[in-house]
Amino acid sequence: MTAHDWYIENRAAFVARSLEPVEERTFRDHLGRCDQCTREVARLERELAWLPMAVTPVAPAPDFVRRMATAILDRPARWRRHVPLAAAAGLALVAAGTALAARSEGRDLRVALVARETRLMALEDTLSVLRRANMVLQTRISMDGYPQGGMLIFQEAVSHRWGVIVHGLPPAPSGSKYQFWFITESGMVRSVEVAASMQRPAFMTLPMPGVAAPVMGAALTMEPMVDGSSEPQGVTLAHVVF
Template identity: 30%
Template sequence: MTEVDLHTLTGAYAVGALEDREARDFRRHLTRCEACDQEVRELRETAARLALAVAEVPPVGMRGRVLAALPEVRQLPPEPSATQRSLRRNWRRRLPYYALAACLAGAIASAGIAIQAEHTADRQRDRTALAEHHADQLSTLLTAPDASFRTQGLKGGGTATVVSSARAGQAALVYRDLPKLPDSRVYELWFSRNGTMVPAGLVDSATASGSALLKGRTDGADAVGVTAEPHGGSPVPTSAPLAVLPL
């Protein structure tokens, strides 16, 4: 493992998510890297504050899923101290949104974890890069100054939250406990524009909880719909919406 790789492990080490060998390597790295040592201390402090900021009791298994996924979420190399102070101030202002982002990290990175055991190194890097790109886009959306959140239960079970930013022109669906659909059907997302449903992507049918960035811009859209469609999706809805969440 290179020194550059070690710089990216501060978050995973701070919450004890590294394997024994990686943890030993990183502890040696901390003895010679003051920036990483400082960042680990700050991340542990922030993790404690995030825990206090969330009043709701987390669902069973959430901690394990988040800790297992953290190694796949990209960390930036240590920034100069002035930048770190600026970031800490921003974290304090946006703690509720970062708490949601931390919970989502597990679902975003779960595909990358499975790839490690099943694919070659090249394909691992490709899929990991895709997961990182998704995480970057979602993080930008969650922390947008005008980010809005709409939550609703779905007919048949599960809940969904639409996160949107008019300034960014983007929206994402954060879903939890979606029931598995019968007959190879899939959950499809839609932008509602003046009563017309426009396809905006599919939900990963392999996961009951996770997130999906909607394809296309939010311009002119007044809501996001969720339907159950035949495998591969449909150009127009074939059934009544399971949920319609206003933007």
């Protein structure tokens, strides 16, 4: 294995943001010197542009921990069984998985390997919410009366989770934050803060709120940073009721 093979094997892992911080720095340095890797990474990033990368599910599926443990203890056969994902993502993750398997010699790598696989499986779990969604809602976000990006809600009925994507929203003004709310029959229920960036959509995997009242919709508001009140105090940016 030449030194460059390591870069070739880890291109997909780099794009999937699943390298360790030190490795990621090494890889990034290399990109500055290698046209071939730069081209390949750009191609992979184009193919996977629709994927929200490096996400950790807020609410793992009930069988997530078991599947993760099984896959880690009994590789690679079981690992393969959990692939494929959606076509493009599947290819990249299989490539990443193969690269990981090839590097599994050496106890020092074991911990890093498990951490990386955990992240890849977290990504798979998160993607499953999108793939199995039985309803997708799209709503426009408006700021100061002007359209500014949008919000997509994927409802998945099997594990009762939502995948929520917020795109095209600038970072919240200082002292403010974006807040996601569930609208239920008994009122609004505070969910998560949305970290917005124009470069990359914000992605969240959310469990249903722990209230008995049925969920009727969702809202996105701008709230004061320090505020923790149970009802929105700020401006409503998006509001959708089913």
